[in-house]
Amino acid sequence: xxxxxxxxxxxxxxxxxxxxxxxxxxxxxxxxxxxxxxxxxxxxxxxxxxxxxxxxxxxxxxxxxxxxxxxxxxxxxxxxxxxxxxxxxxxxxxxxxxxxxxxxxxxxxxxxxxxx
Amino acid sequence: xxxxxxxxxxxxxxxxxxxxxxxxxxxxxxxxxxxxxxxxxxxxxxxxxxxxxxxxxxxxxxxxxxxxxxxxxxxxxxxxxxxxxxxxxxxxxxxxxxxxxxxxxxxxxxxxxx
Numbered sequence: 001x002x003x004x005x006x007x008x009x010x011x012x013x014x015x016x017x018x019x020x021x022x023x024x025x026x027x028x029x030x031x032x033x034x035x036x037x038x039x040x041x042x043x044x045x046x047x048x049x050x051x052x053x054x055x056x057x058x059x060x061x062x063x064x065x066x067x068x069x070x071x072x073x074x075x076x077x078x079x080x081x082x083x084x085x086x087x088x089x090x091x092x093x094x095x096x097x098x099x100x101x102x103x104x105x106x107x108x109x110x111x112x113x114x115x116x
Numbered sequence: 117x118x119x120x121x122x123x124x125x126x127x128x129x130x131x132x133x134x135x136x137x138x139x140x141x142x143x144x145x146x147x148x149x150x151x152x153x154x155x156x157x158x159x160x161x162x163x164x165x166x167x168x169x170x171x172x173x174x175x176x177x178x179x180x181x182x183x184x185x186x187x188x189x190x191x192x193x194x195x196x197x198x199x200x201x202x203x204x205x206x207x208x209x210x211x212x213x214x215x216x217x218x219x220x221x222x223x224x225x226x227x228x229x230x
Contacts, residue, residue, distance in 0.1 A: 009156070033215035045206065045221035052216050091158060095215050103149050103174070104208075104219050106159040 003027065004092050006107035013082045014115050020067070021077040021110045023092030029053075032096045034075040035104065036066065039089040048090075051075055082114045118143045122207050122222035129197055129229055137192045137225050139207030145220075147213055148190040149174065150182065153204040153224075162205075165190055197229040 005024045013019035025034065036048040051059045051066045059066040067076040079086055089111050093104040120141045129135055141148065149164035151174075161174030165184040179201055181193040190209075194201060207222040 004158070006158075031215055033217075035218070037221075043204065043224040043226070045208075045224075047218050050216060050218065093159075093219075095213075095217070103147070103161055103164050103210075103213070104159075105161075106151075108156055108158040 003105045004094055004107035006092055006110050008110045009108070010111045010113070012113050012115060013079075013086075015084060016081055018078060018080045019082055019112065021079070021090050021092075021112065023075045023077065023107060025073050025075060025092075025094050027073075027094065027096050029096045032094055034066070034068070035093040035095070036064070036075075036077045037091045037093060038086075039091065039109070040085075041088070045091075049077070079112075084114050084116060087112060087114045118220065120207055120209050120220050120222040122205075122225050125223060125225060127225060127227050129227070131198055131229055132196050135194050135197060135227075137194075137205060137207075137227070139190045139192065139222055140188050141190075141207075141209040141220070142188065143209060143211065143220065144187065145209035145211050146187070147210040148184070149208050149219075150180070150190070150192045151206045151208065152176065152201075153206060159206065162192070197227075199229045201227065202229050203227060 032053045034051045038046045049061045049064045051068045063080045065078045089109045091109045092107040150162040151159040153159045163182040165171045205225045208219045
């Protein structure tokens with residue numbers, strides 16, 4: 001079963017505006033971590049932000065923030081003041097805390113295009 | 117500089133010709149894994165390794181082999197590649213499997229099997 005769902009294959013945003021990329025997840029673990037990675041056209045995977053399941057505050061890293069709604073099992077990425085360099089694929093991932101293989105599981109990704 | 121290094125970055129091969137994609141990390145990480153990335157499917161785990169000589173199948177292991185003889189290296193082997201293994205491959209390493217541990221990724225290997 002798909003553990004991470006990203007329902008937006010593609011998104012467009014005007015430069016300098018904010019954009020929200022959706023991510024929902026499925027787990028029965030109480031302890032888990034949620035991550036967002038950025039993949040520019042060059043292909044590398046760049047870590048952006050992390051949210052732990054026990055964290056009460058939403059994570060923020062510069063222009064990135066994570067809108068964590070635990071009861072709804074959602075972990076949306078908010079990018080404020082979009083820049084042309086934000087155009088990339090964005091992946092949501094989860095690492096469950098109680099599994100033997102705690103490796104990351106990824107969503108299908110959202111391709112963000114920032115328009116000038 | 118802490119990094120995960122994959123080689124080659126690009127590879128075009130023919131069906132059935134054995135190939136190896138190398139992966140090396142310099143962070144002394146115990147945990148390493150291989151993913152493949154396909155459009156609409158995201159990254160799917162192929163194999164993982166908890167430590168030297170400890171490897172196990174991930175979600176899509178068919179057609180792949182791995183070995184972990186040294187802590188730093190985790191090569192991916194395709195004994196008889198087929199066109200459905202055309203994909204973008206990533207090697208990743210983590211210091212632990214704790215829920216908050218970031219995974220470090222290699223630059224990716226774009227493989228085409230014709």
